[in-house]
Amino acid sequence: MPPLKDAQLGAFTFFASALPHDVCGSNGLPLTPNSIKILGRFQILKTSVHPRLCQYVDIARGKHERLVVVAEHYEKSVQDLLRETKPVSSSKILHLAYEALQGLEYMNCHRMVHRALAPQNILLDGEVRLYSKILLSKRGISSVFPVAQYPSYLAPEVIAKGILKPTDPTQYERPLPSGPKSDIWSLGVILFELCMVCNRFFCCVDDIVTVLAEEHGCVDVIKVCHTFYLSILPTAGDLLHDSVFSEISSLYVPFRQPASLFSSTLRCADLILPEDISLLCNDVDSDFLEERSIEEVYYLWCLAGGDLEKELMSKGIILSKPPVCTLPNFLLEDGESFGQGRDRSFLLDDTTVTLSLCQLRNRLKDVPGEAFYPLLGEDQSSVPHSGSNSELSTSALPLIIRERDTEYQLNRIVLFDRLIKAYPYKKNLIWKEARVDIPPLLRGLTWAALLGVEGAIQEKYDATDKDTPIPTDRQIEVDIPRCHQYDELLSSPEGHAKFRRVLKAWVVSHPNLVYWQGLDSLCAPFLYLNFNNEALAYACMSAFIPKYLYNFFLKDNSHVIQEYLTVFSQMIAFHDPELSNHLNEIGFIPDLYAIPWFLTMFTHVFPLHKIFHLWDTLLLGNASFPFCIGVAILQQLRVRLLANGFNECILLFSDLPEIDIERCVRESINLFCWTPKSATYRQHAQTLKQATGGDNGRSNTTFTSDYEELSKTDLSREPIKLSELKSEASPRISAEDLIDLCELSMSSHPKAQSKKSKCNKPKLLVVDIRNSEDFNRGHIPGSINLPFGSTFTTEGELAQCPTSAMLQNFKGKVVVVVGHAAKNAAEFAANLVKLGYPRVCILDGGINKMKLTGLLTVPSPQI
Incomplete structure (x- = not known):
C-alpha cells in the first residue's frame, strides 16, 4: 500500500440487508449473511492501488449486519469547490477531468465500475482522488440502501434499470452489470456543474453552451461525455487519448504497477538515486509516521486503542438506543417478529468520519527516528536486531503481550518490512529475526520467505488449469463449507471460490499425488494470510507439503503414515515413558488420534489464531519438529490421560481440551533439543535436495536441517x-x-x-x-x-x-x-x-x- 503522506484515515458505515433466519440454501446449510458476502468481496478492493484512487484499508463487521469501512480520506472535495463558487479556470477543470479519467480507466481495466461518481466522491489533495462507497454491495443487492445515492449524477441507463431486490433470497438472479460508460456520463454532469456554478453561468441570459465554448473551452469534453448512444459513447481510455487533452497529457507520467515481491521483473529496475545524495537528508524534521504505509498506520492505530464504532458514535453516526425500546410486540417460535418500529439509524448516512491519529502519535512520540530506518549490515552479531532497550525488555514478555504492544510492533514491522523487501538477499536475517517473533501484519510474506518461495509464482499459478472439472471436485465442494467456517473471510462465498481454485491448482499441478480430506485445512492458514494473493497461497502450500508432509498425499499412503506414527510412538516413549506405558497398556495408540494431527499439521484440531503462533515456530524447524509438538500436546493432557482408560481417552480427544499454544511451543523446542537428530529418521522422508539453494539460504543447523537431507x-x-x-x-x-x-x-x-x-x-x-x-x-x-x-x-x-x-x-x-x-x-x-x-x-x-x-x-x- 502507498505511504500515508498527507492523507487521513476515514470511516463510514452502512447496514447489509438481513436474511430470514428460517431459510436454508440448496445445500441445506444456513444462508450466508450479506455482511459476510460483502466482507469477502471487499478484500479485492484493498489490492486496487493507483494515485487517482483512495486506498481501501479495512472493513469491520459489527452487530446486526453493520459494516464499517476504513479508507484513505481527504477533507477537501469537488463539492467544496462548488460551495465556494469561486471561478475555476478551464485548465484546472481539464486537469481535474483528466485525473478522474485516469482513475476510471484503472478501475475499468480491473473490471470495476464506480457507479457513484459525485462531487463529494472526488477528493482533492492537490490532485484528484476518486472515492467510492458503492463497490461493496454487488450492484445494491446486499445492502439496505439503494444504489442511487446521487440520482442527479446517474446515467440514464442506470436509472432506467431501477433497483432489483430479490423476493426469494435462495434464488438469486444476477442482474445485468453496469457498464464502464455510465461513469463517463456522471463525470460530464460534474464538469458541467463546475463550469456553471463556479463561473456563475447560471445567471447568463445567452445560450450556456455557446458561452462555455467561447469563454471556457470545456464544451468539447462535456459534449463527448453526454452522448446518448452507448455504442458511440467513449470509454475512459478513449477519452484520455482524445485531442481535448493533447496539451496536458504530456504532463502526466503513465502509472506503472510496482513489481511484486515474487515476480519475474527486476524490482530495483526503477530505483535511481539523485545526483546529490544530500537531498535525501533534507527532511530531518519530517513526520516519520507519514512515510509508513496506510495499512501499517491503521494497524498501529488499532493497537493504540483505536475503536471504529466509538469514533462513529462520538460523531453521532451510530446512535445507541435502550434495548427495551427495540423489543418487538409479538415473537413467533421460528424467530419472526412483529410490531417492531423501523429504526432510522439503519438508514444510510454517507458521512465519512476522520479517524484521529493523535493517540497513536502520543504513543510513538518517544520512538527515535532511527527506528524507522534500521540498518541491515551483514556484520551484525548473532543477537537479533533491536531498536532500543525497551524493545529488548519487551521481547522477553509473552507473545500475546508483544503482539499488542504498539511501540514493539512498530519496530518489528519496520524491520521485517525492510528485510522482506531485500528478500532473498537478506533471507538469513529473516530467519534470525523470525526466531524472536513474527509481526502478524507481515506474517504471510514472512512465511513465504521462510519456505523459500521465489520466482514468478503468479505466472505459474495462472498457467495452471483451475477450471476443467476433475474427479476430486465433489469432495472439495463437500469439504470447503466445513473448513474453519467460524472465520468471516473463509466462510464468505469469495473465500470458498478462492479455496476451490487453490486446492484445484495444487491437485492439477501434482499429478503423482491425490486430494485427501484435510488438505483443505492445510490450505486455510495460507489462504487466510494471502487472501488477495492466491498465487502466493498456492506457492506456500506447494513448498510446505514436500518439507513437512512428503508423500503423505500419495494414493496409497499407508506405509508413509504407519512409519510416521511408529516414529511418533517412539518419541512418546523417548520423552515420557510413563505416559507411553499407560497408553500402550490401555491400547490407545497414535493411529486413533494422531492421524488428523499430522495429516493436517494440526490445522484440523486448532483454530487459526493458535495455528499462526504454532507455525511461526514450526516453519523454523525441520520435518521432525511436528513429533515434538505432538509430544508437547500429550504432556499438557498428561494428568487426565494417566487417570483415564481407553473409552475416556477416546472421548477426551473427540473434543480436544484447551491447549496453551505458547507453552506447547516452548516445550516442543525443549523436547527437540533433547532429541538426537537421527532418532526421528524416516526412510520415506524427503531425501537430499539436489537443486542448488535447497537450504533456502539458512545455515545448516540442528534446528532447521533434516537428517534425511544430509x-x-x-x-x-x-x-x-x-x-x-x-x-x-x-x-x-x-x-x-x-x-x-x-x-x-x-x-x-x-x-x-x-x-x-x-x-x-x-x-x-x-x-x-x-x-x-x-x-x-x-x-x-x-x-x-x-x-x-x-x-x-x-x-x-x-x-x-x-x-x-x-x-x-x-x-x-x-x-x-x-x-x-x-x-x-x-x-x-x-x-x-x-x-x-x-x-x-x-x-x-x-x-x-x-x-x-x-x-x-x-x-x-x-x-
Missing part, C-alpha cells in the same frame, strides 16, 4: 523394515550422532566430527549390553557394561550392582544401548522404558558400526 556415510542410519521398526519401543540413533553427543574426535571421518549446536547438547550415557569379555576387548570411551542376560531380574527390575547404580544416577539423561544383536538391544531398551527411564535409544548397527571408527578403547590392566 549426505550419507557409512556411519549413518540404515533403513529397516516397518515391522522391525514397530517392534522397537525406543528409537535408534546413528553412530554419527553418538560420536557427536559423546564429543569424540575422529580424523578419518570428518562428517562425524563433534559439532557444537546452538541447542545445549545433553549429557549421554552409553550402556554396553555385551558380555564382559567382549566389553573388555573394546568398548566406547565412557560406556558402562550391563550384560543383557544378567541386568534384569525375573520381575523385570534392575539387578543391584555398582554399574546399575550408575545407570540410575543418569536417569533423565540420554541413554544409548549398544550391543551385538539389534533384537537384544531393543528388548533391553524396552525394559528400561517399562521401568520409567526417559530418553532411551539404541545404536543403529550396534558395536560393529563403531569398530570402523577406531574409537573403541580397552580398560587399563589392573596391577
